[in-house]
Amino acid sequence: MESNQIVYEECSWISDIVKEVVQIKHFIMNHSMRLAIYHEFVSLKLLSIVDTRFASMIVMLRRFKLIKSGLQNMVICDKWNIYRDVNQEKAKFVKEKVLDDFWWDLIDYILSFTAPIYDMLRICDTDKPCLHLVYDMWGSMIEKVKKVIYAHEVKRLDEKSTFYEVIHTILVDRWTKNNTPLHCLTHILNPSDQWLDEDPTLISPYKNKEINQERLKCFKKYFPNLNERDNVNLEYVDFASKNEDFRDFDSIQNRYSMDPKAWWVDHGACAPMLQNIALKLLAQPSFSSCAKRNWTTYSFVHSVRRNKMTPKHAKDLVFIHSNFCLISRKSPQYAEGETKMWDIGGDAFDLFEDIGVLEVANLSLDEPEMESGFFFQKKWIIWMKDFLLYYLMER
Structure with a gap:
């Protein structure tokens, strides 16, 4: 109960902002004259997005950010003063919020720290093969969210942030529910490791204890026979360390220039068991x-x-x-x-x-x-x- 209370206290303001945005939208769209005034100042439409749609809250806030100047010009025009008499309290509420710079700053803040999450989900929610990118994108997304929150709170990265801890807990819980060993195995089988150059603190997959444990789980599932499992482990050793046929110049060079699946077709014949798994996993979309x-x-x-x-x-x-x-x-x-x-x-x-x-x-x-x-x-x-x-x- 205490953890739920902390989550509510830290994140309730986000729901409040969303509710206020929806109230403003309804106030404009539910009256023909107010909607006509809106169209005089804004060329974009106000969206009616159902809750079940992908990232409906984010899409709505992004639309409001795009039409910010038009909304502000609308509420200070003479026509707005004429048609506000129908419901003066709501009209006053709309005008106060639209002209409140602090309110817009909160919308910008929500969009900024949710942008990495939104971008990752948007990339994954396609029919394109991207299962091999999920594990790396997850780590990058967490770091981007942390930097945005700490920059907003003017804190060092080694300091404590209650809001970030709440967001991090929510994300980790979601990741725990959806993460499978296949994410780690597909991440390992991605021949390109250019992402290591982006952050000096990152280490190769074969040096990561968690990733290797998940890989072994998959191998035990795929290869219950001990001899077969030993063979595929040896193939993985050659692949990870760039030994044997994998040390060929073209093989190493093409790791960074070719599509992962195409690379395994071209250079994976020396590890047939590992190649067979790689071709299956690297062709899979990440979402259902x-x-x-x-x-x-x-x-x-x-x-x-x-x-x-x-x-x-x-x-x-x-x-x-x-x-x-x-x-x-x-x-x-x-x-x-x-x-x-x-x-x-x-x-x-x-x-x-x-x-x-x-x-x-x-x-x-x-x-x-x-x-x-x-x-x-x-x-x-x-x-x-x-x-x-x-x-x-x-x-």
Whole structure:
């Protein structure tokens, strides 16, 4: 109970800021005239982001930071004074907060110390192979968060910070729940060790006790036979120490210039058992959210009206829908025009700068230009699914 109380006391101000931002947004959007005044001063839309969306709080705060000057000009204009009479208390609250520099400083602070966390999650939440980057990104993210908090509190890194300890505990608890030995094994099998040059305090994976213990757990799981396990351990020794065929000049040079999976294809034949594991792990995405999106598609296919569809037919339609999305990404129209990135969800977040992400973070009726192209393509896919459904049922 005491630890929960400390967490609440140290972090409650963050929830307060978020609630105030939501109140301001609702006050503007729930009145047509206030919304019209807002559009006179701000070109960007106010987003309505559901809580289940990825980093919804951060996206909302980033949007408010972008429109800061427009909001301040809005609340001091003559028209605002006319339409504030509908609810003077809320209008006064909105004006005080928008013109309060300390309030904006707190928003900047939240965005600054959550930025490393947000960036890491955003990189990992894709369908791209990045399992080998998770362990290193985790350590770098913790250090970046610590530096931001200590700089804000004007403290040395060896001093105590209650707020950082709370944030660190939350992050460690989350890491403990999601971390697996595979993160460490894939980190070890990444041939590039350029990250060691970024921080002189870092050590090679084979010198790290924790990483090696996790590696041994994986090897015992993959190779229950003792002789096989001895062979793969010897292969790992050669790989880690750059001995035998791994000491070849091209092999060492390509560790820094080639994709990890491509490197193992090109130079890993001398360690076939280790190569087999590396090729499997280095092709894996780190999050399962990409796979979970199939269940969303499945819920559209197997609806109340189509509850008698056989599992095979439903599976075929989900497969077809997913491949339509992949095929559309290869077309020239996908990268340009009003319908570019029309299937944006999580896989393509890394293709956008901050403003771009915020512009398409919520596709609503408030975005008619985007919606027209989006629904056109969605209707086309729905029509194709209906046609294929009919074909499969008849077959």
